[in-house]
Amino acid sequence: MKKEKLLFGVIGVGRIGKIHIENLVTRISSTEVIAVADPFAEELRKVAGQFHIPNAVPDHKEILSRSDIDAIAICSPTDTHYPIILEAAAAGKHIFCEKPIDLSITKIETIIKEVKKCGVKFMVGFNRRFDPNFLKIHDLVKAGKVGEPHVLKITSRDPAPPPESYIRSSGGLFLDMTIHDFDMARYLINSEVTEVYAQGRVLIDPVFERAGDIDTAIVVLNYKSGAMATIDNSRQAVYGYDQRVEVFGSKGMATVKNNTPDNHIFIDVNGTHSALPLNFFMDRYTESYLGEMQAFIDCLQKDTEPPVSGEDGLLAVVIGLAAMKSMKKNRLVKLSEIY
């Protein structure tokens, strides 16, 4: 695939779409975004204008029908992913798709089959794999520094809950939020997850109760190797975005702190005071969005397999569904019960 530039179309110009567009346009020299699609005309016009994108269309099909487009980034709501992916694959476009691929295992299976059949590259946007902190932990574990991994701890807390309308259509905490942690749990430990035990509650905000969801959860994973993981989630950690991992093993432990805008410490008669963690995912994960897109483009240029595949997307959803079942039935659930 040796061309001047890779030509991209971006479908969906919401929060995440804008991040990807900005990276593709301003920070990656080998790509050009020549088309964007979104049903919201106002937002579409603004984004196309801001980034000098020549083609702004209401319908994604107009992007897929263009012969000059090499690849697309799907940044539209989850329930639109499935039809767009199938159409894109049929049109021979390489696909970067935001997480989750879909909430249905059968649909994801179909997607995996189709992209393979059509011979297009398919990558899922589990961006945290590309965060410098988590990358480092991954590399330390891979290099054998912690020895045989025994216990993985993940803490993942949002600073504040999303709006009620979002919560209602999100698929629930485990598929919307914890799904990142399920992927991280697979990324950091080189063994497959076999069993899940989850407990969840509404302890912060009754809006979650109204929406039939939870806001606080602890999930335990068992791995084939005997290793275990705990994930604790909350939709509201008022002090900021709290994202920490810790891998404990036979030779040591690797852990990360939260990223802060700066690392000053101010000390007065009341003690020490330091900066709160970065406040939301756009700030916290800036480099990771760039890193994952660069990895995707790298695969296109070198004709290699994307580092985050449809199977990775599938397994994260499977674990999420197992967690939901476990919480409902208050027992350990084997992944084999789900998929």
Add this chain to the structure above:
Amino acid sequence: MKKYLNIGAIGLGRLGKVYAVDLAHRVPNANLIAVADQQAGLAQSFAKEYAVPKWYGNYQDLIFDKEIEAIAVITPTNTHKEIVIEAAKNGKAIFCEKPISISLPDAREIEQVITNTGVFFQMGFQRRFDKGYVEAMKKIEAGVIGEPVLLNSTSRDPFPPPLEFCDPAKSGGLIADMGIHDFDLARMFMGNVKSVYSVGGALAYPEMKSIGDIDNAIINMYFENEKIGVVNLSRNAVFGYDIRTEIWGTKGSLQIGYFRETPLLVMTQAGITHDVVPHFMERFENAYHTQIQDFVNNVLGDREPSIKAKDGVAALLVSLAATKSLHENRPVDIAEI
């Protein structure tokens, strides 16, 4: 009020020695009259080194010593019942290290004897006297983090005790021996535990299987008030002693614990480094001292025990439920025990 308490220390193992040295030197209103250990040689050499007037090769002689008013029981868990009951029958004030005993019937028997004899009995859970935990409790009571909703506690030993000690018949096993601290703290911070679910395995030391124990465990907790928690335990933190408790609430979070032992940071081309807390003796040195001083003060001041037998029983119940959950691979209600 009496000025001094005549006390005897029973058990001179790793932890027993810590208490005995404190009582010998650092508790001004305690007179360490005697030490006892079933290894008579240990008792004798300790008495000689620390100028303790008497030593015994068995606990009974110490308990029958009329000069002794109070005893500290720092012996293997499966010996607590017989020693505590004998001491209670002989009217001694009792300090007993965790866990209260190896089984629920034994614990209930202890409770009953204490009630019947009316002796002073204080349970030993030193973390409650550690500055970090004390301050955390104050912050919670002051509403600084709002309503506590999630507890995430980690307790890891740098290496396991000798295999014979690890034997569940002697110590209760990993979950009871180590986890009981976190279960006691969980009750203190969050409220009573309703049910537990455990997973675990012998991941670093396969020989644990030969005695029917594990070296790594994760215990989920549901509290009676709907809150949730998770405890993870390990016997193989090769880098040091790792004790951290996080209490997360509606308005913030508290992180208790630290890694650095020596107040020194070294920066060279090779990197930035500091050491790690080695073991419980270092980490909880002050807490053990504060705790035993508190016991002596309470006895002399005729006050209520800071931690009672029923707290010991409550924590034991959680341990037993968590161990049962591990063996039967299902959530277990405390009420089942």
